[in-house]
Amino acid sequence: VFKKELLTALLWGIASDLGQIIHLSGVPCRLQPQVKFLNSITFEQLFQIPVMEAIELEFLTPTSFKQESIIQTFPLPEMVFNGLRRRWNQSAPEALHFPETPWQAVVSAYDLHTQVMKMQAEEIGTVGWIRYRFFDPDQAKAATVLSHFAIFSGVGRKTTNGMGMAQLSKKG
Secondary structure (H helix, E strand, O other): OOOOOOHHHHHHHOOOOOOOOOOOOOEEEEEOOOOOOOOOOOOHHHHHOOOOOOOEEEEEEEEEEEEOOOEOOOHHHHHHHHHHHHHHHHOHHHHHHHOOOOOEEEEEEEEEEEEEEEEEOOEEEEEEEEEEEOOOOHHHHHHHHHHHHHHHHHHOOOOHOOOOOOEEOOOO
């Protein structure tokens, strides 16, 4: 998640190199002259999204989680939503913070597989989709907001390196 005061400087710096090859975390990238911002919404608008009992997330790049001293590749509800809640609470206005909660969700369907992402070392993560079902209305509310927030914050570990890009499924 970007800090507001740094975003303008970052965009100005990138804009001066459009069409040229730049290196982000050691990876060569070329930004096309037309950059479009496809997603923008305020925290307050995200907080007003209608509650969904079933939430389907797509993991677009390999996603994994640190669970004590091991790497977990299966997106367990508590790993996904605790991480999103932490990131949300770091960025959102205090009045919109979500309390820590033991997530009570079930995985009702999924189509996932592991994939290697080459960085300095190979990283393994999960890609595909998963559907979570929430029975508690407060948890369903929090999970709905956090699932919409996932496209902005990423999910899991090493999101600044390209891992954990996730979004609410566009299938349904």
